[in-house]
Amino acid sequence: MHLALFIIFAGLCVAGALNLLLQRHPINSALSLIVVMSSLSVLYLLLGAEFLAAAQVIVYSGAIMVLFTFVIMLLNAGREERTHGSKLAYIAGFPGAAALLGLLAYIFLSQRTTFGNARLGEYLATTGDLSRVLFRDLLLPFEVTSVLILIAILGAVALARKEH
C-alpha cells in the first residue's frame, strides 16, 4: 500500500519536474511546480513527517506558488521563445550533470550502512516531537535562520523602495 503510493507520487513528482522544464508557457511551468510540491508533501507524509507535509502544502503550494502565479498573471508573461542556448551548456552541462549524479549515487551507495534506512510508513514524527527538537535542541540555529529571513525581507524592502 505504502509502496504503491510512493511509486505513484514519486512518478508524479518526476513527471511534474520534467514538464516544468519542457513547457513553454510560464503559467504551465508554475502549475507543474505546484504538482511537484504537492507530491513531495505526500512523500513526506509516507515517511511519517506529518507536520512537514502540511507545512509543505500550506507554505509552498499554497502561499509561495500563489505569489508566482500572481506575478505571472500581473506581468502577463507570454510564451517564451526557444533559443538554441550556448555551446558551453551543451559541452559542459550534460557531462557535469552526469558526473554530479554519478558522484552522489556513489556516495549514497558506499555510505549506505552509516546513513541507515528509512522505511515507508513505519515511523511517525508527531508535531510535538518536531517542536521539541526545533525549540529545545536546535533553538539557536532555528532562531538564526529566522533572523536570516528577516534580513532578506529588509533587503527586499530596501531594494524596492523608491528613491525620493
Add this chain to the structure above:
Amino acid sequence: MDTRLLAFLLISLVKVIVVVVILLMAVAYTVLLERKLVGRIQNRWGPSRVGPFGLLQPLVDGAKLFLKEDLMPEAVYRPLYILAPIIALGCALMSIAVVPFGANIPWKGVDLFQISDVNIGLLVLLGITSIGVYGIALSGWSSNNKYSLLGALRASAQVISYELALGLSLIGVVLRTGSLRLRDIVDIQATHGLLSWNFFGGFQFVAFFIYLMAAYAETNRSPFDLPEAESELTAGYHTEYSSMKFAMFFMAEYGNMITVGCVATLLFFGGWTSPFGHFGQGGGPVSTAFLSIFWFVIKVFFFLFLYIWVRGTLPRFRYDQLMGFGWKFLVPVAIANIVATSFCIGLRLPVH
C-alpha cells in the same frame, strides 16, 4: 483482500457519499436561505412560487443550470478554463473530510461521524483552503478578460493577506489544546458545557472575531466581496463562465461558507457538545448521537445565518481599506492574542 480492509473501504465509501450528498443539499438550501433572508431584510418576499414557501426553488435552479448552454468563449485558454471550476469545487468539498460532526461512535472499528480522523486535521483544513485560491486565480487568468483578471488578482492578494490573520487567530486555540486534532480540540471544551467553550471559558473571543473576519475575506463574502464587485468588475473572476461551470463556482462559495461555519463551531463553540454540559443528557447511544448532530447543525446554521445577515447589512469595503484592515489591524491583534494566551498558559504551568 482481507475482510477488515474491505469493510473499512466500504464503510468509508458510504460515509463519503452520504456526507457529500448532504453537503450539496446543504449548499443548495443555503442559497435558498440567503435569498429568503436577504429578501426579508430588503422588505420583499424572496422566492415563494415553487413549492411551499419556495422550498423547491434550489432543485429547479439546479435543473435550469444543467440545461443552460455551456458557452466556451473563443479566446480562453481551454485546459485551465475547464480545470479552474473543478479545483474550486473540489477544494470546497474536500475540506469536509476532516470535520467531525458528532460524538465519537465507532461501528466495526470505523468512526461514524467523521470521514477521516487526522492528527493534523486543522493544518489539513488550512492547506486545502490555501490550494483553493488557484481555482479563482486560474479562472480569472484563463478567461482572457480584463474584469476576470482584475477580479482574480484581487482575490489572490486578498486571500494571501487574510490567510495570515486566519492562521494566527487559530494558534490561541491550539495552544490551549496542545493538539492539532479536531476531536481533541472539541474534547477539551466538553466538560462544563457553555462555560468551557473556547469562546467563553477559554477567553478566545478576540481570536474568534479575527477568525470570523478573516474567514469572510477568505470566502470572498460581503463585506469583503471585492473580487466579484458588480459595480466595478461585472462579476469578477467568473464573468466568462456559464451553465454548470458557473454553478460550480457558486457551489464552491457556499461550500466554503459551510466549512467556515463548521470550523468556527469546532474551534470556538464546542463542536457537537451541548451548551448545558451533561445536564439533560443521558439515554442510549442513539439519542446521544442524534443530540450531538443536532447541536452541531444548530451551531453551523447560526454561522450561516450570521453570514447572510452581515451580507444584507454591511456595505462593501474599498480595496485599500480591505488591505489596511487586514495587515494593520487584524494581524497585530492576532499576534497580541497569541502573546496574551501563551502568557496565561505559562502562568498556570507548574514551575520546574
